[in-house]
Amino acid sequence: MEFHNTKAIYLQIADFVFEQILLKKWKEDDKIPSVREMAIELQVNPNTVSRTYLWLEEKNIVQTQRGVGYFVEKDAIQSVLAIKKEEFLKIDLPGIFKTMDLLEMDITDFEKRYHKRKLL
Amino acid sequence: MEFHNTKAIYLQIADFVFEQILLKKWKEDDKIPSVREMAIELQVNPNTVSRTYLWLEEKNIVQTQRGVGYFVEKDAIQSVLAIKKEEFLKIDLPGIFKTMDLLEMDITDFEKRYHKRKLL
Amino acid sequence: MEFHNTKAIYLQIADFVFEQILLKKWKEDDKIPSVREMAIELQVNPNTVSRTYLWLEEKNIVQTQRGVGYFVEKDAIQSVLAIKKEEFLKIDLPGIFKTMDLLEMDITDFEKRYHKRKLL
């Protein structure tokens, strides 16, 4: 996995977890990879993964069991969707629209790009 | 002016400058507000405005004249558009498309929101 | 049995044993449930119960007979009371008083809650 410089690594790992859950690769009650496993696989420090997992726990996406591991929470999908949707509608979309206006980019241009990339 | 927590303040100020230029409120060769004036108006630390202006200078959007002030560069509009477009196409759009997929948000949903906000 | 997240499970199990002894459900020289039985009943890892029993043995609450099982020690009630009392007076009470002060909670409020729950 490669990391961008624009966002904290631990949040990018959180996004990765989000994806696994939304794509149903990790389901409710599943044990997710341990902090150490994940750290080795992603080539990062265990503390960084730990930070991600703590953050996800606060958001009720995962749950910890002492000495056992982390598990996907009940309704994790709903929680993830809620977080993502909130973020998208309140933060991303307004910015997008504003930028499109400034760039004088039409909605049809947007659609074209949208469909084009669908083909990839 | 209000600042989001998601982006550095000095970049949000840069966006503000971009807007003034694209909306032709500040034109080529115009003197733009001094660092101090800007800092007072936006209620931020002068260093922050200074950083914005330096960043804009690197991007050839503004130009400094020692002891006089900052001025809008020749073809600033083109430069701004180029920067914005590059950023939008390479960084923003892919992220948007990915999020739309994960949220199972349709292009028609996007269009609806686009037109709705047009009315505001 | 449900466990809180605030205290180690093996100590919560110890509290459970304490209760059985104080309530005289388990008396001197009685054989207590085996580690395995207990683990199944409480739905925990056998190691966890084992740790509880070892801890209780150190405190002279139970005694082990190799190949036979664990038994309630002589004067276990006294030992339990001593441990609990010590803990309560030296650790719990000071904390309670301090919290009551900070919350500006009156002793009469405490009494009210004490009597109310008596009715349950």
Add this chain to the structure above:
Amino acid sequence: MEFHNTKAIYLQIADFVFEQILLKKWKEDDKIPSVREMAIELQVNPNTVSRTYLWLEEKNIVQTQRGVGYFVEKDAIQSVLAIKKEEFLKIDLPGIFKTMDLLEMDITDFEKRYHKRKLL
């Protein structure tokens, strides 16, 4: 400041902050000591203080301003009281009552100790 072994240091520091706020030594909008200052004063690692402050920020007790510092939030006292009270009523009190029963400790005994310590 001395730390107990029973509770994480970063949470004990949080308790310390709680006290300052409840005792009105730190008021709304006050800047609180920087992470580094606090770390030196308490003889702990800056990361530990940072952890405390992050935790407090999640609880809406303090607020961060980039490059400036941490500040006491609006209504921090209410938030602290709410957290403390919740904790006390739901977790501490039931345990106390149960222990009092097991120790056959009377409410009058409790009162005596309460008043006695008031005299100190």
Add this chain to the structure above:
DNA sequence: GTGGTCTAGACCACG
């Protein structure tokens, strides 16, 4: 084995 905490030290962005 698991997670939780802490230290030491570093670098970065920001004001």
Add this chain to the structure above:
DNA sequence: GTGGTCTAGACCACC
């Protein structure tokens, strides 16, 4: 100066 993040490595309690 400030906070934010990350690494490296350690020790602990717990299962």
